[in-house]
Amino acid sequence: MLNFSAPFIPQFFNAQVQDLLPFCDYIICNETEAESWANAVGQPETKDLAAIAKAIANSPKSNGSRPRTSIITHGAESTVFVTSGNDAVVVPVNALKPEEIVDTNAAGDGFAGGFLGALISGRSVKESVEIGHRLGAMVVGQVCFSIVPMSFLYSDYPRLVHNTSGPKSTFCERMAQHKTEQSGLLSTANALYITSVLLLA
Numbered sequence: 001m002l003n004f005s006a007p008f009i010p011q012f013f014n015a016q017v018q019d020l021l022p023f024c025d026y027i028i029c030n031e032t033e034a035e036s037w038a039n040a041v042g043q044p045e046t047k048d049l050a051a052i053a054k055a056i057a058n059s060p061k062s063n064g065s066r067p068r069t070s071i072i073t074h075g076a077e078s079t080v081f082v083t084s085g086n087d088a089v090v091v092p093v094n095a096l097k098p099e100e101i102v103d104t105n106a107a108g109d110g111f112a113g114g115f116l117g118a119l120i121s122g123r124s125v126k127e128s129v130e131i132g133h134r135l136g137a138m139v140v141g142q143v144c145f146s147i148v149p150m151s152f153l154y155s156d157y158p159r160l161v162h163n164t165s166g167p168k169s170t171f172c173e174r175m176a177q178h179k180t181e182q183s184g185l186l187s188t189a190n191a192l193y194i195t196s197v198l199l200l201a
Helices: 008-012 014-023 031-041 049-057 107-120 125-140 150-161 171-177 188-200
Strands: 026-030 069-074 077-083 089-091
Touching (some): 008 014, 008 031, 014 031, 026 031, 031 049, 031 069, 069 107, 077 125, 089 125, 107 125
């Protein structure tokens, strides 16, 4: 999996990104990163996220026996993903109210961690995107991201993952009650921490 991470990555390191793409089954980026990639490679459509996702998904791949899926998030707007050889799929976002948004830093990392954890656990791409939305929403609902006790994640994160269509999870509310002194932006390491908890649950 490759996460573009920031618009300057495909803008200034396009050669390196293009070298990596053939070996990636999943590509995640947001709308500005997608536009930056499209401009860097000379794609005619630089604003059409579905077209960009399709171009990324259908770009050359080293292992042709496995398809590539590209996922483009767009903040409070719908996420779009394309699996090579297929049409774009649009996944709506349950947008937060303005007063519920505290800090948008690391929302993308939260999405990526939730998506990857769910995908590895056997969920479909669409379900994994929905779970990524939930974890991203949890991140923007607080300042930075607090690492919580392992026992808490054992009990609540799997429930978040396996309850995508059920009653609203109390994960965010309980998260606020279990903050620890160890906090910081949800980095890739923290996303992988959450993913490892999911896999062990």
